[in-house]
Amino acid sequence: xxxxxxxxxxxxxxxxxxxxxxxxxxxxxxxxxxxxxxxxxxxxxxxxxxxxxxxxxxxxxxxxxxxxxxxxxxxxxxxxxxxxxxxxxxxxxxxxxxxxxxxxxxxxxxxxxxxxxxxxxxxxxxxxxxxxxxxxxxxxxxxxxxxxxxxxxxxxxxxxxxxxxxxxxxxxxxxxxxxxxxxxxxxxxxxxxxxxxxxxxxxxxxxxxxxxxxxxxxxxxxxxxxxxxxxxxxxxxxxxxxxxxxxxxxxxxxxxxxxxxxxxxxxxxxxxxxxxxxxxxxxxxxxxxxxxxxxxxxxxxxxxxxxxxxxxxxxxxxxxxxxxxxxxxxxxxxxxxxxxxxxxxxxxxxxxxxxxxxxxxxxxxxxxxxxxxxxxxxx
Amino acid sequence: xxxxxxxxxxxxxxxxxxxxxxxxxxxxxxxxxxxxxxxxxxxxxxxxxxxxxxxxxxxxxxxxxxxxxxxxxxxxxxxxxxxxxxxxxxxxxxxxxxxxxxxxxxxxxxxxxxxxxxxxxxxxxxxxxxxxxxxxxxxxxxxxxxxxxxxxxxxxxxxxxxxxxxxxxxxxxxxxxxxxxxxxxxxxxxxxxxxxxxxxxxxxxxxxxxxxxxxxxxxxxxxxxxxxxxxxxxxxxxxxxxxxxxxxxxxx
Ligand SMILES: Nc1ncnc2c1ncn2[C@@H]1O[C@H](COP(=O)(O)OP(=O)(O)OP(=O)(O)O)[C@@H](O)[C@H]1O
Ligand SMILES: [Mg+2]
Numbered sequence: 001x002x003x004x005x006x007x008x009x010x011x012x013x014x015x016x017x018x019x020x021x022x023x024x025x026x027x028x029x030x031x032x033x034x035x036x037x038x039x040x041x042x043x044x045x046x047x048x049x050x051x052x053x054x055x056x057x058x059x060x061x062x063x064x065x066x067x068x069x070x071x072x073x074x075x076x077x078x079x080x081x082x083x084x085x086x087x088x089x090x091x092x093x094x095x096x097x098x099x100x101x102x103x104x105x106x107x108x109x110x111x112x113x114x115x116x117x118x119x120x121x122x123x124x125x126x127x128x129x130x131x132x133x134x135x136x137x138x139x140x141x142x143x144x145x146x147x148x149x150x151x152x153x154x155x156x157x158x159x160x161x162x163x164x165x166x167x168x169x170x171x172x173x174x175x176x177x178x179x180x181x182x183x184x185x186x187x188x189x190x191x192x193x194x195x196x197x198x199x200x201x202x203x204x205x206x207x208x209x210x211x212x213x214x215x216x217x218x219x220x221x222x223x224x225x226x227x228x229x230x231x232x233x234x235x236x237x238x239x240x241x242x243x244x245x246x247x248x249x250x251x252x253x254x255x256x257x258x259x260x261x262x263x264x265x266x267x268x269x270x271x272x273x274x275x276x277x278x279x280x281x282x283x284x285x286x287x288x289x290x291x292x293x294x295x296x297x298x299x300x301x302x303x304x305x306x307x308x309x310x311x312x313x314x315x316x317x318x319x320x321x322x323x324x325x326x327x328x329x330x331x332x333x334x335x336x337x338x339x340x341x342x343x344x345x346x347x348x349x350x351x352x353x354x355x356x357x358x359x360x361x362x363x364x365x366x367x368x369x370x371x372x373x374x375x376x377x378x379x
Numbered sequence: 380x381x382x383x384x385x386x387x388x389x390x391x392x393x394x395x396x397x398x399x400x401x402x403x404x405x406x407x408x409x410x411x412x413x414x415x416x417x418x419x420x421x422x423x424x425x426x427x428x429x430x431x432x433x434x435x436x437x438x439x440x441x442x443x444x445x446x447x448x449x450x451x452x453x454x455x456x457x458x459x460x461x462x463x464x465x466x467x468x469x470x471x472x473x474x475x476x477x478x479x480x481x482x483x484x485x486x487x488x489x490x491x492x493x494x495x496x497x498x499x500x501x502x503x504x505x506x507x508x509x510x511x512x513x514x515x516x517x518x519x520x521x522x523x524x525x526x527x528x529x530x531x532x533x534x535x536x537x538x539x540x541x542x543x544x545x546x547x548x549x550x551x552x553x554x555x556x557x558x559x560x561x562x563x564x565x566x567x568x569x570x571x572x573x574x575x576x577x578x579x580x581x582x583x584x585x586x587x588x589x590x591x592x593x594x595x596x597x598x599x600x601x602x603x604x605x606x607x608x609x610x611x612x613x614x615x616x617x618x619x620x621x622x623x624x625x626x627x628x629x630x631x
Contacts, residue, residue, distance in 0.1 A: 233500070233503065234500050234501070234503040235497065235500040235503075237478075237481055237488070237489060238500055240478070240480055240481060241478040241489060243480075244478050244480050244481075245476050248472070248478070250459070250460035251439075251460050251461075251464050251469075251470050252464055252495075252549065253461050253464035253465040253495045253549070254461060254500070255461045255495075255497070256461075258497045259497055262501075
């Protein structure tokens with residue numbers, strides 16, 4: 001593992017580590033310190049802002065996961081919201097079960113909605129979710145399993161481009177309809193909510209919220225390094241080769257099916273983890289998370305930030321969601337128009353997103369022509 | 380002469396291969412045998428089926444009927460492109476296809492002969508021999524000073540060479556080259572001919588080409604395709620004097 005570890009750390013890339021370290025300090029030291037300041041203080045970061053940032057970090061992780069398959073392998077999944085929601089439901093099921101007898105109906109094992117539906121016992125697929133580690137394993141395994149099956153069927157039949165996007169939209173839509181049904185046993189329309197604690201920590205306490213925020217920041221950092229390792233490896237170059245000329249890759253002896261499947265499954269796992277971190281912070285998961293529009297929105301974050309770069313999706317998720325938070329406060333009826341307009345502007349005027357614009361500006365300052373290719377490959 | 384196991388001892392064996400596209404027969408009962416170590420040139424008018432023949436050998440196109448065997452016994456019609464590539468058959472496309480976003484050296488690295496499994500590729504670290512190999516091939520194809528340039532920036536002729544370099548990296552037993560000198564200058568064509576003759580010393584090479592000067596330079600046995608089947612086969616002089624060949628191809 002020696003050389004692998006050294007490549008994971010890629011110590012020689014000083015600029016990257018300086019940037020990575022600076023963002024890490026900002027998220028893990030500066031924000032918590034400012035949050036600790038007394039409420040009236042000018043620099044105080046209020047608790048609600050910490051949770052809001054935590055949500056954005058989960059969105060950034062989701063965007064990063066989509067970029068791994070879309071930006072690098074050219075597989076535009078418009079169903080990543082489904083992996084996110086499945087991870088969220090798995091975590092939600094654990095938190096429902098840990099409510100125990102403290103629910104409104106006071107039943108020792110059955111969540112409130114099941115008592116309400118007159119169910120007598122826990123469905124088999126809710127077994128095990130009283131254990132955090134079992135739930136954590138499901139957060140990974142369920143999205144991975146779904147991605148494996150859907151990916152295997154689609155990639156093996158060489159379904160690419162818009163057809164693949166449509167299939168993934170259909171996948172998330174079908175799941176949405178299924179989860180809306182009360183008989184499915186996931187709380188139907190209302191989903192899962194009224195969570196009380198996670199691993200014994202009271203979710204209403206500010207310190208626990210800060211902890212969830214911190215976990216999201218750490219997870220995003222880890223995922224970023226994992227993606228950086230994949231993208232920087234020879235497999236990453238095979239992914240980019242598939243994006244540019246898939247059939248040629250096969251003639252070199254690589255199974256494009258297996259390579260894309262690998263990336264798709266890793267990507268789904270990251271999306272699932274993002275969902276699992278998101279749900280305890282917002283306090284609810286319901287079937288609308290599966291809505292096809294949600295998945296499309298994720299693609300917009302990636303496009304705005306700059307696909308095919310690792311930094312792009314993170315920036316895009318923060319920028320678009322920051323704008324959304326602001327605009328839905330100021331003029332909620334305008335948000336959908338703004339999102340649509342943004343997508344058109346980005347597609348037409350900045351095909352490489354914010355990251356591409358920044359690189360372009362830097363080159364302009366130096367008076368050199370814009371390289372069309374190199375910057376796309378750097379994080 | 381045909382015995383009861385006609386494929387024995389051949390490296391490529393095609394017999395009665397037919398491919399039709401919407402009723403149009405791109406290959407019509409095509410039969411062709413290439414011996415190990417042999418160099419073969421294939422000529423024929425546009426639409427004769429030369430590229431389709433390569434598609435069939437490399438698993439891109441499944442024939443409607445006919446046998447396609449590698450090494451006397453391996454049925455290529457049951458394998459996919461990646462499996463056939465890993466068996467030892469490499470291909471250069473008519474339209475040069477290199478990975479434009481990757482650098483020249485990275486293109487060669489992807490072609491490198493090694494374990495191409497997904498995890499092996501993820502954890503791949505080039506050994507010093509493998510790096511030397513990339514450097515050597517960069518020298519052979521004359522692109523050493525372009526090594527870290529994105530392949531998309533190369534000229535047409537340089538892309539052709541990069542593709543040949545990728546074939547060298549793969550170290551295949553059979554090379555199929557579809558119009559390798561299209562778009563090259565005379566000097567480049569001559570260099571390519573020398574390179575191919577060098578390469579052909581220890582493997583089988585099938586070259587499709589329209590450039591008769593180049594075909595003459597290679598000095599190999601020639602197969603003439605016409606309307607999906609073999610019209611004539613033999614040394615270039617014989618083929619050139621065949622009146623049917625003159626009629627359909629050379630005399631145009
Ligand atoms: N996928 C396809 N679908 C329909 N027709 C095809 C397809 N591929 C090839 N053909 C047709 O089959 C015939 C043989 O094509 P092929 O490309 O093999 O010719 P070629 O000998 O390589 O010609 P050229 O010298 O122009 O490269 C042509 O008429 C072509 O239009
Ligand atoms: Mg052709």
